[in-house]
Each structure stands twice: as structure tokens, then as C-alpha cells.
Amino acid sequence: MSWEVVIGLEVHCQLNTDTKAFCGCSTQFGAEPNTQTCPVCLGMPGQLPVLNTVAVDKTILTGLAINAHINLESKFDRKNYFYPDLPKGYQISQFAVPIVEGGYIDIPTKDGGEKRLGVTRIHMEEDAGKSMHEGLDAVSHIDLNRSGVPLMEIVSEPDMRSADEAIAYLKQLHQLIRFLGVSGADMEKGQFRCDANISVRRPGEPFGTRTEMKNMNSFRFIKQAIEFEVLRQIEIIEDGGEVVQESRLWDSVKSESRSMRSKEEAHDYRYFPEPDLPPLRVSQQEVDAIRAGMPELPGQLRKRFETEYGLSSYDADVLTQTLEVAAWYESLVAAHPADPKRCANWMANELLGRLNEAGKDLSESPVSAARLAELLDRIGDNSVSGKAAKDVLDAMMESDDSADAIIEAKGLKQVSDSGAIDAIIKEVMDANPAQVEGYRGGKDKLMGFFVGQVMKASRGTANPGMVNQRLKELLKG
Known part of the structure; x- marks a missing residue:
């Protein structure tokens, strides 16, 4: 009998506010350790937190983008646990009444459709500090710069049935968060981290015992960790054992997981209402104002690019990966409105390809x-061939010269004068009488030979369409 995988994800996303969740300390990344702290985020006695309302607005915006319910009144709680990077001995979070409940993320399926994955809640909380382990003696250091940075924890329903679905969900969420501008979501900087709750069961049976893979910040490692954990659990059960509910860490070097601690339940954290913060109340008018300022979302943008510009689903997906890329493409179309598909091809394949190679x-x-549009205009009016235009773009990447100037300097202007093309064709025919006789004798494949010879003789400047047309006429004899 087959096994069914059940996966739910908890994503911790750092909000890109200038200051921390409950104090005025900077959130800038990369500062010297322990230089962005104060008595509030260090947990000094008697220090009172003050809520960062920008973080509230960004959390509401995220909730609206996933069609969730916004609680006009929510509250903060204390999540109590002891760890070296948590100076207060508790974390200010939301447990009983989060600010966002419900919602969903749609992911693409292999058959070209969509699957809807539920979101349970999004709650606000503060980040902990960072533990760093160095040296042969495993000396640990604590950097509390990150302590108190505002987080959203986005908790999914256990709706995913494979590692591929989990990654699709995370990529959709990651893209959405960047589009909204609520976070840079830089995974290498720990701004977008994931815990995966994983269990297996026989189809139709109740959920099995789950384990939690903690603090993963790479799509590749998350996929590896889920697939490893699924096989580990199946082997335990099929060998007659029982899966233990626990938190595990993924070792990306050894490509295996190891036990971290037994999984805590809510009561283990001894949640109780945060006494130093009043209930968080927002008005419907405030929510409506945030909704009115919401940018066009990735799914909406993809569909518009397909209908308005006639792009394929693949090109539309490539050109909506980020808001910056989408805006750049629309600027290009505005400058070269004659052919949106040409704009898509040259931006996605030629420009972005060169940028990727250059890192x-x-x-x-x-x-x-504007400069790329100038080059596309020259392709459109047959001033330069598509092949030669790639050489022009290479030169434009290295200088500030215009496309026209480069075309002129390199002698790449396309020849579309029939008289000039006829003269080149006659030279090629005179130099290759045996091939001319063969073509006229029925060897039609020699047409490719003649096209190549004419383009070579013209140094690629002859209009290919006109070359084909004139060759057919002149080779008739």
C-alpha cells in the first residue's frame, strides 16, 4: 500500500522596517555585533515595548494579498522559553488572537491547472538574536542585533502532499512578499526562513505523528530535507517502529537530519497575555486604505501580460518574477510599442541572459x-539583422554609445537594396558554378548553401528575407 505525505509550513519573514518591532533600534543588516541594541530589546528590567505601526501595516497588506480575514482587534502574548539568544526569556508574539486569519496561496500544477493551499494565520512577533558557533572548541557567540526585529510568521494548513508542492508554495509566497515590498525576503540573510511539519499516513487514515524540520533558508535544502524526512519516517514505520514527535535540524553538508529536541506543544511555552502592550486595534477605514494602496499582484500581472501583450505563459512568468523586472519590461514596451513580443524575447533571453552571466x-x-528600445527599432525597420543586433547589444553592454552609433561604427547596417544584394548573389553564383548546376538540377537543399555564402560575403549585413527572395529568382536561370 502506498504512503501519503502531509506537509504544513511555518514561514518566518523579517519585515523591512527601519526600526525594530518594539523599540527604536536600527534593523540594518551587517552592522558590528551587538551595536544595534537598547535596554528594550536587551530585556532590561522595567523597559516597556512600543509597537511599530509600520510593521502592523505591512502584515495587514500581506493578509489582504492572500485574501485573508483581518482581525480589527488582536492581541500580543508572551511565548516563554530559555535560550541564549533570547535575552528576555520570552518572545513577544501573537497566539490566541492573531492579526490575520485564513487566506490561501494558489500554486501551479503539472497539468496546467492550479491547486489552492490554505493559510491558517499570519501573526506578528519579534525575532530572537543569533547564535554563532566557531572554532574547534565550539565557542559560541551571541549577536543581539537581530533581537527584536519584526517578523511575520505565516502558518499554512497541512495541505501539501509532496516536497514539490511545498517548494511551489514557498516560491509563490516569496514572490508575493517581494512584490508587496514588505520584505526583501533575502534567504541568505535569514529574512525568509522556513520550518516544515512533516508526517506520513496511509491514504484515508488520520494524520500521522509529525516532525518539524527547523530554520531552513534555501529552496534546495528544504526540498532535500522534506524528501529525506519522508523516507526516514516510512522506514521507521515499515520496520515496526513509531515516529517520535520532535524538532530536527537539517545538515546540508551531510544531507541528513538530526534530532534537536522533543517537539513542544503550546502549553510548553506557557503563553499568557503580554501585560505591557494593550490590544492591537485597527479600524476598517485603515484596512481599506491599505487595500487601496496594494500593487498589482504577480498572478494578476502574469494574466495581464498574456492578454495585453500576447506573451506566452512562460515569458509572462519570467517577466513578472519581480516588480522591478515587470516595470522594466513595461518601460521597454512603452518605448518600443510596435512589438511587445520582440521586447519580451530580447529582454528575457538576451539582456537578462547577459546580466546573469555577469552576475x-x-x-x-x-x-x-530606452537604449534597448532604440536597438529594437533598428531591428524593426530592417536597419540591422537579428544576428548582428546581438553583437550590437554586446557592445552596448560595454559602452554608453547608442545603437545607431555602434551599427555605423561596425558597419553592421543591413543591406536591403535589391541591386546591391543581386550583385553579391551573382558573385557567389559565379564562384560556385557546380552548386548552381546542382540546384537547377533539383538539389533544392543547396539553397541553404547559397544563403550562407551570400550572408558571409555581405558580412551578415544583407537582409535575409530579401536574400532568400532574390536567390530564388536568380537561381532559376
Whole structure:
């Protein structure tokens, strides 16, 4: 009998506010350890937290984007546990009444459809500090700069049935968060981290005992960890054992997990209402104002690009990976409105390809949308061939010269004068009489030979369409 995998995810996302959740300390990444702290985020006695309302607005915006319910009154709780990087001995979080409940994320399926995955809740909380283990003696250091940074914890329903579905969910959520501008979601900086709750069961049976894989910040490692844990649990059960509910850590070097601690339940954290913060109340008018400022979401943008610009689903997906890429593409179309598909092909395949090879982001592109549009205009009016245009783009990546200037300097202007093309064709025919005789004798495949010879003789500047047309006429004899 087969096994069914059950997966639920908890995503911790750092909000990109200037200051921390409950104090005025900076959230800037990369500062010297323990330089961005104060008595509040260090947990000094008698220090009172003050809620960062920008973090509230960003959490509400995220909830609205996943069609969730916004609780106009929510409250904060204390989650009590002792760990070296938690100076207060508790974490301010939301347990009983979170600010966001419900909602969903749609993921693409292999058959071209969609599967809807439920979101249980999004609650606000503060981050802990960071423990760093170094050296042969395993000396540990604590950096509390991150302590108190505002987080959203996004908790899914246990709706995923494979590692692939879990990764699809995470990628959709990651893209959405970046589109909304609520977080940079840089996984290498720990701004987007995931815990995966994993269990297996026979189809139709109740959920099995779950384990939790903690603190993963790479799509590749998350997929590996889930697949490893699924096989581990199946082997335990099929060997007659029982899965133990616990938290586990993924070792990406050894590609295996190890036990961290027995899994805590809510009562183990001894939650109780945060006495130093009043209930969080927002008005419906505030929620409506946040909704009104919501940007176009990735799914909406993809569908619009397909209908408005006639793009394939693949191209629309590539050009909506980030809001920056989508905006750049629309700037390019505005500058070269004659052919949105040509804009998509040249941006996605040529420009982004060159930037990727150079290890650069679109924001670092030496070629602006206006300059690329100028090159596309020259392709459109047959001033330059598509092949030669790639050489022009290479030159544009290295200089500030315009496309026209480069075309002129390199002698790449496309020849569309029939008289000039006829002269080149006659030279090629005179140099290859045996091939001419063969073509006229029925060897039609020699047409490719003649096209190549003419393009070579013209150094790639002859209009390919006109070359084909004139060759057919002149080779008739």
C-alpha cells in the first residue's frame, strides 16, 4: 500500500522596517555585533515595548494579498522559553488572537491547472538574536542585533502532499512578499526562513505523528530535507517502529537530519497575555486604505501580460518574477510599442541572459530600457539583422554609445537594396558554378548553401528575407 505525505509550513519573514518591532533600534543588516541594541530589546528590567505601526501595516497588506480575514482587534502574548539568544526569556508574539486569519496561496500544477493551499494565520512577533558557533572548541557567540526585529510568521494548513508542492508554495509566497515590498525576503540573510511539519499516513487514515524540520533558508535544502524526512519516517514505520514527535535540524553538508529536541506543544511555552502592550486595534477605514494602496499582484500581472501583450505563459512568468523586472519590461514596451513580443524575447533571453552571466541584477544593467528600445527599432525597420543586433547589444553592454552609433561604427547596417544584394548573389553564383548546376538540377537543399555564402560575403549585413527572395529568382536561370 502506498504512503501519503502531509506537509504544513511555518514561514518566518523579517519585515523591512527601519526600526525594530518594539523599540527604536536600527534593523540594518551587517552592522558590528551587538551595536544595534537598547535596554528594550536587551530585556532590561522595567523597559516597556512600543509597537511599530509600520510593521502592523505591512502584515495587514500581506493578509489582504492572500485574501485573508483581518482581525480589527488582536492581541500580543508572551511565548516563554530559555535560550541564549533570547535575552528576555520570552518572545513577544501573537497566539490566541492573531492579526490575520485564513487566506490561501494558489500554486501551479503539472497539468496546467492550479491547486489552492490554505493559510491558517499570519501573526506578528519579534525575532530572537543569533547564535554563532566557531572554532574547534565550539565557542559560541551571541549577536543581539537581530533581537527584536519584526517578523511575520505565516502558518499554512497541512495541505501539501509532496516536497514539490511545498517548494511551489514557498516560491509563490516569496514572490508575493517581494512584490508587496514588505520584505526583501533575502534567504541568505535569514529574512525568509522556513520550518516544515512533516508526517506520513496511509491514504484515508488520520494524520500521522509529525516532525518539524527547523530554520531552513534555501529552496534546495528544504526540498532535500522534506524528501529525506519522508523516507526516514516510512522506514521507521515499515520496520515496526513509531515516529517520535520532535524538532530536527537539517545538515546540508551531510544531507541528513538530526534530532534537536522533543517537539513542544503550546502549553510548553506557557503563553499568557503580554501585560505591557494593550490590544492591537485597527479600524476598517485603515484596512481599506491599505487595500487601496496594494500593487498589482504577480498572478494578476502574469494574466495581464498574456492578454495585453500576447506573451506566452512562460515569458509572462519570467517577466513578472519581480516588480522591478515587470516595470522594466513595461518601460521597454512603452518605448518600443510596435512589438511587445520582440521586447519580451530580447529582454528575457538576451539582456537578462547577459546580466546573469555577469552576475548582475537588472538594477545594475548598463543598458537602459530606452537604449534597448532604440536597438529594437533598428531591428524593426530592417536597419540591422537579428544576428548582428546581438553583437550590437554586446557592445552596448560595454559602452554608453547608442545603437545607431555602434551599427555605423561596425558597419553592421543591413543591406536591403535589391541591386546591391543581386550583385553579391551573382558573385557567389559565379564562384560556385557546380552548386548552381546542382540546384537547377533539383538539389533544392543547396539553397541553404547559397544563403550562407551570400550572408558571409555581405558580412551578415544583407537582409535575409530579401536574400532568400532574390536567390530564388536568380537561381532559376
